[in-house]
Amino acid sequence: MWTAITIVWLACLPSPILQTESPAAASLQEPTAETRTDWGLGESTRQMLIQRCGDCHNPQSDNRKAKRALLDIGDLASVTQDFVLAGNAEDSDLYYMIVEGDMPPPKSDVQAPSEQELALLHAWISSGAEPPVNTPVIAEDPSPAEGTPWTRYVSRTHPLWIHFPLALLPVAFLAAALARLFKSSALRTTALFCAGLAVPASIFSVASGWLHAAEAPGQAGIDLHRWLGVATAVTCAAAMLARKRPGVFLALLGLAAAIGGAAGHFGGRLTYGPDFFPW
Numbered sequence: 001m002w003t004a005i006t007i008v009w010l011a012c013l014p015s016p017i018l019q020t021e022s023p024a025a026a027s028l029q030e031p032t033a034e035t036r037t038d039w040g041l042g043e044s045t046r047q048m049l050i051q052r053c054g055d056c057h058n059p060q061s062d063n064r065k066a067k068r069a070l071l072d073i074g075d076l077a078s079v080t081q082d083f084v085l086a087g088n089a090e091d092s093d094l095y096y097m098i099v100e101g102d103m104p105p106p107k108s109d110v111q112a113p114s115e116q117e118l119a120l121l122h123a124w125i126s127s128g129a130e131p132p133v134n135t136p137v138i139a140e141d142p143s144p145a146e147g148t149p150w151t152r153y154v155s156r157t158h159p160l161w162i163h164f165p166l167a168l169l170p171v172a173f174l175a176a177a178l179a180r181l182f183k184s185s186a187l188r189t190t191a192l193f194c195a196g197l198a199v200p201a202s203i204f205s206v207a208s209g210w211l212h213a214a215e216a217p218g219q220a221g222i223d224l225h226r227w228l229g230v231a232t233a234v235t236c237a238a239a240m241l242a243r244k245r246p247g248v249f250l251a252l253l254g255l256a257a258a259i260g261g262a263a264g265h266f267g268g269r270l271t272y273g274p275d276f277f278p279w
């Protein structure tokens with residue numbers, strides 16, 4: 001009995017070891033700059049930079065601050081233009097920032113390039129920072145999410161529309177509050193005028209924002225921003241529907257202004273990054 005169990009156990013034992021050594025498993029490992037001999041200096045450097053810096057510096061990254069400073073580390077030609085002094089590694093920002101420990105940011109858990117990788121970068125810059133000769137041409141993926149030029153155009157009016165509800169709602173609330181306080185029909189008309197304009201403005205904001213979000217799917221924090229925006233438009237429309245009841249009108253306007261402010265805050269985080277106004 002125990003012999004049989006031992007034999008079965010022994011038979012099972014080597015399998016995980018065999019698996020890690022099988023060529024199939026080895027081919028799953030990503031090639032590194034050192035393992036690919038058919039890459040020239042430029043392409044090896046590019047691949048190394050993509051591996052070490054591409055988490056933040058790529059067009060799909062969530063890190064907007066990083067993208068604004070350097071959009072795509074894989075686009076070595078434009079990186080070279082902005083941050084490399086060909087032939088002089090020490091005076092090249094790209095090299096200097098890594099040596100100084102500024103990039104990758106020390107606060108991030110991204111591993112910094114090794115000595116060899118730095119030497120590779122140094123060698124590439126010193127030899128004139130030639131662009132990679134065999135850069136694989138990555139076909140543009142015409143993702144349906146990106147939409148037609150027309151929807152793209154409309155989606156980019158989002159930053160235009162949002163300012164209207166953001167300003168009109170607090171002003172409408174203020175006017176409605178003062179109208180009640182001072183029993184002023186002029187102020188009440190002002191409140192109705194502002195709130196009435198805020199309804200279409202917030203609907204345009206939501207519609208263009210919806211299209212805008214589809215351009216960059218999967219962004220962190222987008223859902224909170226989206227639904228706060230929708231809630232602003234709904235609350236604002238509800239306020240207009242309740243305009244005959246001044247108390248309810250005022251309360252709903254205050255609520256819409258507050259939700260709109262929150263939507264604006266989280267939209268700002270999407271645009272400027274969470275460090276811009278860290279609250």
Ligand code: HEC
Pocket residue numbers: 049052053054055056057063065066067069070083093094097098103104105108109110112113
């Ligand atoms: C964890 C995210 C992250 C990683 C990884 C990262 N960066 Fe950055 N990088 C940033 C951010 C954020 C900024 C913008 C800094 C700022 O505005 O203060 C930036 C800015 C830069 C800039 C522009 C600096 C300027 O003054 O305009 C360069 C060049 C740069 N990074 C190079 C690199 C390189 C090279 C690597 C890899 C070795 C790398 N980064 C890795 C987040 C990152």
